[in-house]
Amino acid sequence: MYDMRYGVRTSFRTTGLVVLLGVVMTMLDTTIVNVALGTLARDFHTTLATIQWAATGYLLAMSMTVPVTGWAVGRFGVRNVWLGSLVLFVAGSALCAAAWSLWSLVAFRVVQGVGGGLLQPVGQMMLAQAAGKERMGRAMGLISVPAMLVPVLGPPLGGLLVQGPGWRWLFLVNLPVCAVALLAALLLLPREGGAGQRQPLDVLGLALLSPGLAAVIYGLSEVGNGALLPHPALWIGMALVAVFVWRSLRGTSPHGTSLHGTSLRGTSLRGTSLLDLRLFGDRTFAAAVLALGCYSAAMLGFTVLVPLYSQLAEGGTALEAGLLLAPMGIGAAITMPLAGKLTDSRGPRGTGATGVVLVVASIAAFVPAGGGPVPMFTLGLGHGLVATSVMAAAFRTLEPAAIPAATTLSTIALRLAGPFGVALVAVLLQVFTRAGVAQAYPYTFWMAAGLAGVSLLPIALIGSGTWRRSSSAPA
Incomplete structure (x- = not known):
């Protein structure tokens, strides 16, 4: 192209x-x-x-x-x-x-x-x-x-x-x-023709957001490792990110463009933000990022919970716990290429929703099946459908000029979602265990399944419609 x-x-x-x-x-x-x-x-x-x-x-x-x-x-x-x-x-x-x-x-x-x-x-x-x-x-x-x-x-x-x-x-x-x-x-x-954009770096925004993200991720990791919920790093990071968001919403986009490529230069908005948070004004992009966040949190939490369940509840070895995740990767490798073609031809909503339903059913069947490879394989099949289709949907309605900012925002959302999911699962497991709940692991698995199921709501907002291939697009 x-x-x-x-x-x-x-x-x-x-x-x-x-x-x-x-x-x-x-x-x-x-x-x-x-x-x-x-x-x-x-x-x-x-x-x-x-x-x-x-x-x-x-x-x-x-x-x-x-x-x-x-x-x-x-x-x-x-x-x-x-x-x-x-x-x-x-x-x-x-x-x-x-x-x-x-x-x-x-x-x-x-x-x-x-x-x-x-x-x-x-x-x-x-x-x-x-x-x-x-x-x-x-x-x-x-x-x-x-x-x-x-x-x-x-x-x-x-x-x-x-x-x-x-x-x-x-x-x-x-x-x-x-x-x-x-x-x-x-x-x-x-090689790219022309000079680069002489846009100054938002140093203050970077000084707020980068350490803020690092502090939030570190704080969530500490919570996942058993620290008390009000970990100082978590709250400091959240405060820095909140100030960054407040400041960014008062400024222009990073490169003076709207989410659909329309110039915003000369508007009354003040300053220049490191990130264009107004991209979330695009319903498809916002819904896709929210769905990816909920789903990724559930999946990262689940993949941490599986080895713990295998070793502590079932008495398996570390090698056996690690091998439990292998069928998931095989299943995902099978459906990811198929999901890409389905998304391009039929749209992301049906493909993503089907994958989420398969993932939720597989997590629900994990404990009754004794943690065997079959539910992990079917979970992988569903994961391949979700990850590909919803990620593609995030960029579907955006103009090429907005893709760099959209990529940065979606990557940040996923980087935050993973530690959040791990911390949530760890806290829930601790709460159920300390409360003397005999089925602490099954209950926690159900919570992970529920969080994955929540992603169906934003997926429904992505919208339908066939992605028609242009006649000039190479195969």
Whole structure:
């Protein structure tokens, strides 16, 4: 298709290849280190609680980087931001492998997280722009596959590396893949014509939002780990985000455009915000992001609850608990490509609603079925339908100029939804257990199913209608 913004001809398949190569390792690094925490604590002569910062630092850095995505792309261009992020991630990986102390490892994980935090939203942005509205479903299906499967593969791969060549290979394994990703981006991504937008960075907005998001995510993580609900980081973060929202609603959009591309320059709105929160004025976008938030919270909470149930309630081993999630990934890999085609041809509402119903039924059947692979497989089938169709719906009614801001907003919503779901499940399980409820785990599973079911309400607001393929769209 022809990209009017940059005046270059782009290929959906080419962009898809570049994006997949870039995001695979960043997804893998969200979980691959988890199995090595005990080994790292021993080698660096510290406690497990302290070594957790090797994992937490990466996740917090990723979250803090996301808000600047839209500005960076507008200022430097998609290609340059993509290449710069890959270089940061590669450099962080090499430095992590050479870490000589706990805090050097944490610092280098932060460097990794800064690069990784930009790669996923920028990759999603590139795919959305290359696909156009006619192939948005297939684009989101393409990026959803690594997002679903790769983190599940992290712990088994990490275990093999730690038991084999050692923990430093958890980071060295990134280098050859990222080198290929860099080469592919240099050769395949077209150079963008014209100068970047000279929009100044909203420094005050960034100073409010980035630490606010990090504090909220850290506070929710602490709640999930058993801390009291009024954790100081949680409330401080919520206050910072609230001030950012109040300030943003009084200012203009980041690039002076409305959600449908109409110029807003010269209006009476004051200031320039880091994020265009008025995108939520688009009903389809707002409904899709709300649905993704509810659904993602339920799914992340469920995937944390499953290993706990397997080991503590059923007496399974850690390996058995990890393998329980494998059928879910297989099921999702089957339906994600199908969901993309269905979304492009028939619209997202029916596909997404069908997936949610299948997920809710599978969670409800998990405990009665003894936690076997069948409900996990059917849950994966449903997950593939939901993740692809609803994510595609978020960009359906937006003009290309609004996609960078929309990508940033949706990514932030998902980054917040995950820790919220984990914290909610952890709190509910603690409450049921302390109350002496014999069926604490089944009740908590039912709550997760209910939260997933809530996403049906915003999905119903997305609207129906066939996504008609334009006659000029390449296959």
